[in-house]
Amino acid sequence: MADVAPDAKELRADIIRMITAAGSGHPGGSLSIIDFLAVLYSKHLRHDPRRPDWPDRDRFVLSKGHAAPALYAVLARHGYFDRNLLSSLRKLGSPLQGHPERRRLPGIEASTGSLGQGPSIALGMALAAKLDGRGCRIYAACGDGEMQEGQVWEALMAAPKFQLDNLTLVVDCNDGQIDGHVHEVMPLEPLAGKLAAFNWEVRDLDGHDPSAIDAALDWAKGARGKPRALLARTVKGKGVSFMENQVDWHGRAPNQEQCAAALKEILGA
Numbered sequence: 547m548a549d550v551a552p553d554a555k556e557l558r559a560d561i562i563r564m565i566t567a568a569g570s571g572h573p574g575g576s577l578s579i580i581d582f583l584a585v586l587y588s589k590h591l592r593h594d595p596r597r598p599d600w601p602d603r604d605r606f607v608l609s610k611g612h613a614a615p616a617l618y619a620v621l622a623r624h625g626y627f628d629r630n631l632l633s634s635l636r637k638l639g640s641p642l643q644g645h646p647e648r649r650r651l652p653g654i655e656a657s658t659g660s661l662g663q664g665p666s667i668a669l670g671m672a673l674a675a676k677l678d679g680r681g682c683r684i685y686a687a688c689g690d691g692e693m694q695e696g697q698v699w700e701a702l703m704a705a706p707k708f709q710l711d712n713l714t715l716v717v718d719c720n721d722g723q724i725d726g727h728v729h730e731v732m733p734l735e736p737l738a739g740k741l742a743a744f745n746w747e748v749r750d751l752d753g754h755d756p757s758a759i760d761a762a763l764d765w766a767k768g769a770r771g772k773p774r775a776l777l778a779r780t781v782k783g784k785g786v787s788f789m790e791n792q793v794d795w796h797g798r799a800p801n802q803e804q805c806a807a808a809l810k811e812i813l814g815a
Contacts (some may be wrong), residue, residue: 609664662695
């Protein structure tokens with residue numbers, strides 16, 4: 547496990563490059579969750595790229611599977627596969643499909659993309675770890691638009707019943723989904739209150755502040771008898787001014803000119 551988080555600027559640049567090369571993909575939600583993933587994988591997740599099937603590893607489930615470019619960027623930086631593969635995103639035969647596929651790539655814990663299923667998968671992993679007496683932790687990341695799915699709330703009811711304090715849910719609250727702003731399509735607030743009513747312990751945080759993310763993940767690991775949820779308040783398209791808070795960039799690839807402008811803004815060169 548690395549001691550220092552990869553530079554989020556470089557990870558953002560990888561996201562932009564691979565989506566541009568693919569000609570399709572989801573930059574908005576990938577850019578909003580990348581800061582969380584960078585801190586999680588470098589400072590909190592117990593994992594070993596040399597042993598991706600290590601039984602006592604922690605698990606991360608990207609329920610919002612369309613943000614796969616963010617996960618691929620982090621896995622590549624941690625040595626799960628050659629970074630040269632990033633340019634093969636969404637290409638025929640590539641292990642880097644548009645949504646994560648666990649049979650194709652080391653480090654992927656679950657095939658996701660049908661929204662709403664990730665929390666149930668993570669719940670099963672957390673329950674299995676308890677039954678097996680393993681000390682691993684399970685993390686699942688949902689989008690706030692994804693929280694509109696009914697299956698999510700079934701998992702939210704079950705986790706406290708089984709006292710899954712080894713399970714952490716992070717919600718990427720960027721207020722954007724494919725057909726509009728979340729607060730207009732199907733409002734979720736007060737989300738913290740709803741989760742608390744389901745017997746989860748909840749913490750709000752700035753999802754782009756590495757110190758806040760670090761502290762929130764430390765807090766999550768202190769759970770006793772109840773699962774904990776992190777509401778990461780983020781900006782869709784964070785780091786690229788013409789993408790920020792623009793729902794149109796949920797699932798649209800930049801062209802070469804836009805890619806160059808985005809990289810100049812991200813890297814400052």
